[in-house]
Amino acid sequence: MKAGPITAWQLLGVEWHSCRLNSCKSVAAHALVANILPMPQTPAxxxxxxxxxxxxxxxxxxxxxxxxxxxxxxxxxxxxxxxxxxxxxxxxxxxxxxxxxxxxxxxxxxxxxxxxxxxxxxxxxxxxxxxxxxxxxxxxxxxxxxxxxx
The missing domain is CATH 3.90.1150 (Aspartate Aminotransferase, domain 1)
Structure with missing residues (x-):
């Protein structure tokens, strides 16, 4: 699986994988990444x-x-x-x-x-x-x- 920044749906548990924090798999680590690498907001x-x-x-x-x-x-x-x-x-x-x-x-x-x-x-x-x-x-x-x- 390709490592990279996580997406919001991944953060919600649909798919857990290695992220940029050296193979983290905890919700807290993913939440940290989500705050560091925010997803752009769409109008909705x-x-x-x-x-x-x-x-x-x-x-x-x-x-x-x-x-x-x-x-x-x-x-x-x-x-x-x-x-x-x-x-x-x-x-x-x-x-x-x-x-x-x-x-x-x-x-x-x-x-x-x-x-x-x-x-x-x-x-x-x-x-x-x-x-x-x-x-x-x-x-x-x-x-x-x-x-x-x-």
Whole structure:
């Protein structure tokens, strides 16, 4: 059998063989190799796979660009512009865990140094409604009355 890096299905016990750690056959050694030589993720393997269709539909209707990674890790966030020059707001979606998901809306930059932030959590099947609520909240921040009549 050809020695080389193990695959995920081999790690799960479908096939045990010599790997680069001098003929190791223990789960711990294979787990170590899997961490040293990670398999590339396919779209179906991302932590966002179950909610990506919802996020993609929201992004297509709401923002110009959906960002899908940050610091070479999976992420989901988008920026919404304000009405005034240089204003910017962000909506981000945390990775779903145990059928639950969190969304965070926040100000990135405002003309009057105002700080805004709100977080929502719910079941993954409610993500569309949560994203709509977060978008509506950002729009209230965007349309707020100018400070000091400016």
């Amino acid at each position: 393997m991302t932590p966002y796979a179950e909610v990506d269709p919802i996020i993609d539909a929201w992004a297509a209707a709401t923002v110009k660009k959906l960002f899908t990674e940050w610091a070479e890790r999976p992420a989901r966030f988008a920026y919404l512009p304000g009405l005034r020059p240089f204003e910017c707001f962000q909506i981000s979606v945390d990775q779903p865990i145990g059928g639950r998901v969190a969304v965070l809306a926040r100000s990135v930059d405002t003309y009057d140094e105002s700080k805004f932030e709100q977080r929502w959590e719910g079941a993954t099947e409610t993500l569309s409604a949560i994203l709509d609520e977060a978008t509506a909240r950002v729009r209230t921040w965007v349309n707020r009355s100018p400070a000091n009549g400016s």
